[in-house]
Amino acid sequence: MDIQNFSSSLVDTLRQRRQRLAARIDFPAILWSGSSSPRNYPANVYRFRASSHFLYFAGLPLSNAAIRLEAGKLTLFMDDPAPSSALWHGEMPKREEIAQAIGADAAFAIAELESYLEGAATIAVQDAATWTQQSQLLNRWVLPQNQLQGIDLELAKAIVELRLTHDAGALAELRKAAAVTVEAHKAGMAATVNAKIEAQVRGAMEKVIIAHNMTTSYNSIVTVHGEVLHNEQYHHSLQPDDLLLADVGAETEMGWAADVTRTWPVTGKFSSTQRDIYDVVLAAHDACIAKIRPGVEYGEIHLLACTVIAEGLVDLGILQGQPEDLVERDVHSLFFPHGIGHLVGLDVHDMEDLGDLAGYEQGRKRSDRFGLSYLRLNRPLRAGMLVTIEPGFYQVPAILNNSELRSRYQYTVNWERLSEFADVRGIRIEDDVLVTEQGSEVLTVALPTDASAVEELVSG
Amino acid sequence: MDIQNFSSSLVDTLRQRRQRLAARIDFPAILWSGSSSPRNYPANVYRFRASSHFLYFAGLPLSNAAIRLEAGKLTLFMDDPAPSSALWHGEMPKREEIAQAIGADAAFAIAELESYLEGAATIAVQDAATWTQQSQLLNRWVLPQNQLQGIDLELAKAIVELRLTHDAGALAELRKAAAVTVEAHKAGMAATVNAKIEAQVRGAMEKVIIAHNMTTSYNSIVTVHGEVLHNEQYHHSLQPDDLLLADVGAETEMGWAADVTRTWPVTGKFSSTQRDIYDVVLAAHDACIAKIRPGVEYGEIHLLACTVIAEGLVDLGILQGQPEDLVERDVHSLFFPHGIGHLVGLDVHDMEDLGDLAGYEQGRKRSDRFGLSYLRLNRPLRAGMLVTIEPGFYQVPAILNNSELRSRYQYTVNWERLSEFADVRGIRIEDDVLVTEQGSEVLTVALPTDASAVEELVSG
Ligand SMILES: [Mn+2]
Ligand SMILES: [Mn+2]
Numbered sequence: 001m002d003i004q005n006f007s008s009s010l011v012d013t014l015r016q017r018r019q020r021l022a023a024r025i026d027f028p029a030i031l032w033s034g035s036s037s038p039r040n041y042p043a044n045v046y047r048f049r050a051s052s053h054f055l056y057f058a059g060l061p062l063s064n065a066a067i068r069l070e071a072g073k074l075t076l077f078m079d080d081p082a083p084s085s086a087l088w089h090g091e092m093p094k095r096e097e098i099a100q101a102i103g104a105d106a107a108f109a110i111a112e113l114e115s116y117l118e119g120a121a122t123i124a125v126q127d128a129a130t131w132t133q134q135s136q137l138l139n140r141w142v143l144p145q146n147q148l149q150g151i152d153l154e155l156a157k158a159i160v161e162l163r164l165t166h167d168a169g170a171l172a173e174l175r176k177a178a179a180v181t182v183e184a185h186k187a188g189m190a191a192t193v194n195a196k197i198e199a200q201v202r203g204a205m206e207k208v209i210i211a212h213n214m215t216t217s218y219n220s221i222v223t224v225h226g227e228v229l230h231n232e233q234y235h236h237s238l239q240p241d242d243l244l245l246a247d248v249g250a251e252t253e254m255g256w257a258a259d260v261t262r263t264w265p266v267t268g269k270f271s272s273t274q275r276d277i278y279d280v281v282l283a284a285h286d287a288c289i290a291k292i293r294p295g296v297e298y299g300e301i302h303l304l305a306c307t308v309i310a311e312g313l314v315d316l317g318i319l320q321g322q323p324e325d326l327v328e329r330d331v332h333s334l335f336f337p338h339g340i341g342h343l344v345g346l347d348v349h350d351m352e353d354l355g356d357l358a359g360y361e362q363g364r365k366r367s368d369r370f371g372l373s374y375l376r377l378n379r380p381l382r383a384g385m386l387v388t389i390e391p392g393f394y395q396v397p398a399i400l401n402n403s404e405l406r407s408r409y410q411y412t413v414n415w416e417r418l419s420e421f422a423d424v425r426g427i428r429i430e431d432d433v434l435v436t437e438q439g440s441e442v443l444t445v446a447l448p449t450d451a452s453a454v455e456e457l458v459s460g
Numbered sequence: 461m462d463i464q465n466f467s468s469s470l471v472d473t474l475r476q477r478r479q480r481l482a483a484r485i486d487f488p489a490i491l492w493s494g495s496s497s498p499r500n501y502p503a504n505v506y507r508f509r510a511s512s513h514f515l516y517f518a519g520l521p522l523s524n525a526a527i528r529l530e531a532g533k534l535t536l537f538m539d540d541p542a543p544s545s546a547l548w549h550g551e552m553p554k555r556e557e558i559a560q561a562i563g564a565d566a567a568f569a570i571a572e573l574e575s576y577l578e579g580a581a582t583i584a585v586q587d588a589a590t591w592t593q594q595s596q597l598l599n600r601w602v603l604p605q606n607q608l609q610g611i612d613l614e615l616a617k618a619i620v621e622l623r624l625t626h627d628a629g630a631l632a633e634l635r636k637a638a639a640v641t642v643e644a645h646k647a648g649m650a651a652t653v654n655a656k657i658e659a660q661v662r663g664a665m666e667k668v669i670i671a672h673n674m675t676t677s678y679n680s681i682v683t684v685h686g687e688v689l690h691n692e693q694y695h696h697s698l699q700p701d702d703l704l705l706a707d708v709g710a711e712t713e714m715g716w717a718a719d720v721t722r723t724w725p726v727t728g729k730f731s732s733t734q735r736d737i738y739d740v741v742l743a744a745h746d747a748c749i750a751k752i753r754p755g756v757e758y759g760e761i762h763l764l765a766c767t768v769i770a771e772g773l774v775d776l777g778i779l780q781g782q783p784e785d786l787v788e789r790d791v792h793s794l795f796f797p798h799g800i801g802h803l804v805g806l807d808v809h810d811m812e813d814l815g816d817l818a819g820y821e822q823g824r825k826r827s828d829r830f831g832l833s834y835l836r837l838n839r840p841l842r843a844g845m846l847v848t849i850e851p852g853f854y855q856v857p858a859i860l861n862n863s864e865l866r867s868r869y870q871y872t873v874n875w876e877r878l879s880e881f882a883d884v885r886g887i888r889i890e891d892d893v894l895v896t897e898q899g900s901e902v903l904t905v906a907l908p909t910d911a912s913a914v915e916e917l918v919s920g
Contacts, residue, residue, distance in 0.1 A: 037497040037506060037586075037587070038586040038587075038604065039506075039509050039586065040509055040511070040512050040586060040715075040806070040807050040813065041512075041586065041807055041809065041811075041812040041813035042586070042604060042605075042812075042813065043809070043812060044678055044807065044808065044809070044812070045679075046497060046499075046506040046507075047506075047679055047692075049499050049500055051500070052500050052501075083858070086856075086857070086858035087689060087797060087856055087858055087859065088688070088689045088690040089688060089689075089690055089691070089692075090685060090687075090688030090691060090693075091857070091858075126497075126498040126499065126500065126501065126502070127497070127498075127588075128587075128588025128589075129588075144498065144502060145502075197673065199670060199671050199672065199673035200671040202670055202671070203666075203667040203668065203669075203670035203671030204667065204671075206663075206666070206667065206670055207663040207664065207666065207667035207670075208663065209663075210659060210662055210663035210666055210667075211659050211660040211662070211663030211664075212659065213657065213659035213694050213695050218504055219505070219507055225550060227550075228548070228549060228550030229547060229548045229549075230548045230549055231549070231550060232507075232549075233550075234673050235673050235713075253695075255500075337547060346500070347500050347501055347504065348504065349501065349503070349504070351501075352501040352502075352503060352504070353500065353501035353502065396546075396547055397546070397551070398543070398546035398547055398551075399547065
């Protein structure tokens with residue numbers, strides 16, 4: 001991390017964030033950055049990721065640090081690197097330099113934190129070494145899996161209100177993540193025709209992200225088995241009639257994410273059945289984006305996607321009935337079993353560490369309806385929110401071979417007609433869409449969605 | 461993971477390993493695989509790495525599993541995937557299929573493990589969720605940072621004896637890791653002339669590793685500031701008189717590592733001062749490898765590197781005196797402050813989770829001498845060991861500007877002459893060398909070390 005690289009606007013951004021927090025809570029908050037998680041031995045660690053709540057208010061991916069926020073003031077707690085660390089890690093920025101870069105009002109060694117804990121709320125970080133420390137210092141259980149209570153819950157709610165909509169500083173980072181993600185997908189498309197296995201396409205895509213000094217914001221999905229929703233296998237060979245589904249996103253050095261999916265034919269040419277279904281998914285994608293504006297319920301957008309998909313499948317003869325009826329009976333969920341999307345920010349599923357506190361409007365709970373239980377966002381949209389729109393069509397054996405579902409939808413699905421679409425195992429089209437005062441802006445618009453344009457990028 | 465891909469020889473390899481273990485201990489051992497470590501929220505995890513001890517005896521990178529080893533028998537404990545997981549993760553191999561693939565004598569659900577704990581030794585894994593379980597189940601503290609005691613210590617010593625030398629199954633994997641690592645370095649060299657920042661070279665290298673469905677075995681070092689030994693920054697721009705130091709290694713799907721460093725001029729042409737120092741480091745590298753054979757003390761090889769480096773620096777007029785005297789006085793450590801290498805296996809610093817139990821012959825302790833304290837391996841070599849040989853030359857400001865060291869070596873170093881070598885901040889040449897009955901075999905020999913050959917790979 002080269003702190004000279006950060007613009008002076010960071011100081012202003014952070015000051016505004018903590019003032020907005022101060023307007024919502026009247027107690028101090030202490031946020032820990034977390035520390036590295038060991039991989040196979042203590043010195044061989046996973047590449048460190050600072051806690052998102054810490055990043056939001058501290059701006060920099062520091063490790064083994066904490067900040068105290070109270071009444072708009074920021075106090076930084078971190079140790080200067082030990083003199084011996086210079087040999088292994090070089091000259092690292094000192095506490096005072098960091099304090100200046102982030103506009104801290106005071107800065108102390110981490111041991112001083114003990115004297116600043118009284119009445120402070122916090123949120124658990126993810127690594128065990130730090131949450132053990134959090135619990136010991138605050139003398140109460142602070143564990144990621146604990147239900148939030150008392151002032152910790154109040155703090156979480158206040159942070160959710162802030163992080164739900166993005167300020168200019170956040171948007172600048174989110175745009176960077178989106179731009180690099182677009183390039184990564186283009187590189188993946190261009191690399192496919194000559195690739196023999198999925199891993200080679202993944203390599204071409206992640207190369208772009210690494211080359212921009214970013215990381216992936218989640219474990220990439222690059223697969224010819226798109227019907228496996230969270231497929232993290234990359235060893236399958238590419239066959240001529242395969243579609244490749246790539247769900248790959250970049251994360252900036254400061255932790256801001258993108259989340260994009262495209263599906264393309266490995267030969268550069270969709271079959272007619274693949275293209276038919278692709279166009280149904282794309283119609284849902286476009287309709288949802290067209291509907292996005294402040295005030296619209298995200299749940300309505302989800303239902304719109306379901307309806308457009310049902311309509312398309314009726315037109316193709318795969319479903320039988322009135323689209324609205326089909327959606328009411330959850331028939332679309334046979335092929336589109338997940339939600340239309342989620343919040344994006346410092347986390348690719350933003351603030352998911354807080355359960356549904358961010359995703360669900362207060363008082364709302366997850367539905368247990370087959371088609372709705374996976375919906376991660378259920379709120380009216382606000383200007384400044386960044387959400388994904390990611391409709392899909394999948395032939396999931398675990399669903400389509402389920403005898404209960406098959407008999408429930410025996411006459412609704414034309415199973416024989418469906419069998420003609422066997423070369424469509426999984427298609428998803430996902431973009432990151434900013435809710436604006438006027439409607440929406442697709443941050444990832446530079447990556448084509450049109451089937452012919454995608455074919456061209458693959459064929460080169 | 462596609463278990464069909466594994467050769468039937470895995471079963472034999474694993475059987476032999478547990479029989480060798482049974483010959484050394486007369487109590488049962490239970491080894492946990494570990495589970496995923498959360499990154500920024502529980503469902504966003506670092507890419508899972510199974511515990512190396514588990515991998516050694518279980519062969520496959522299972523998560524949330526355990527094995528019991530007793531008298532040459534293997535019992536597998538893992539749950540079948542929940543039916544609902546098929547939607548998200550696809551059809552995963554069932555317990556019985558895994559049991560067959562690894563030649564288990566019995567297989568049970570993980571809950572059954574409770575009944576098989578009596579008198580069993582174990583070793584702590586790295587993730588908190590699992591070591592908490594280990595402690596609860598065994599009713600004693602099993603923590604990675606704890607000193608090993610009793611049967612746990614006996615188990616660790618027995619495992620060290622096995623893992624110190626590699627069987628044919630291990631070697632096949634280690635050769636795969638080495639081969640991909642060689643390709644990654646060649647790609648890095650070829651990408652440098654057109655790269656503007658370090659991250660672009662890193663991207664070109666890791667692309668190769670990802671494309672082979674492997675991971676990096678440690679966080680890559682790709683830097684024009686090679687004098688920072690564990691530099692994990694990649695944002696620096698490449699300047700015409702820079703050397704680029706790349707310490708990058710692949711790890712196979714089954715967890716076996718490679719660890720290779722090369723240093724090359726970003727223009728494709730070493731300056732004469734850079735080449736002079738490069739050739740000194742290379743002379744040390746070659747002399748050490750030539751000396752490797754069973755029975756030779758690794759510490760002697762370290763001292764040989766020190767002597768060759770001292771000689772070379774005397775020849776260049778940077779040091780003054782007799783090389784042996786200089787080494788005795790630790791003068792070489794001003795420029796070569798780390799050890800000549802370490803064990804490589806399932807861990808890039810093999811078995812470092814056990815402290816110095818693997819690296820140091822029983823009864824030996826780390827030296828507190830400036831030049832020796834970082835030596836990670838201090839044993840007589842045995843056929844079947846894989847070690848790195850990685851001499852280097854660095855101008856570390858924290859060392860060379862240290863006033864105590866400067867005055868101690870005031871007349872030994874020709875500081876004025878040294879200043880002519882300002883364009884050499886850090887050079888390291890590292891290969892993975894197998895100790896054979898006849899002497900040694902460099903697994904990474906396909907990657908040139910000769911300065912002219914390196915220049916050619918960079919210039920293309
Ligand atoms: Mn998404
Ligand atoms: Mn090494």
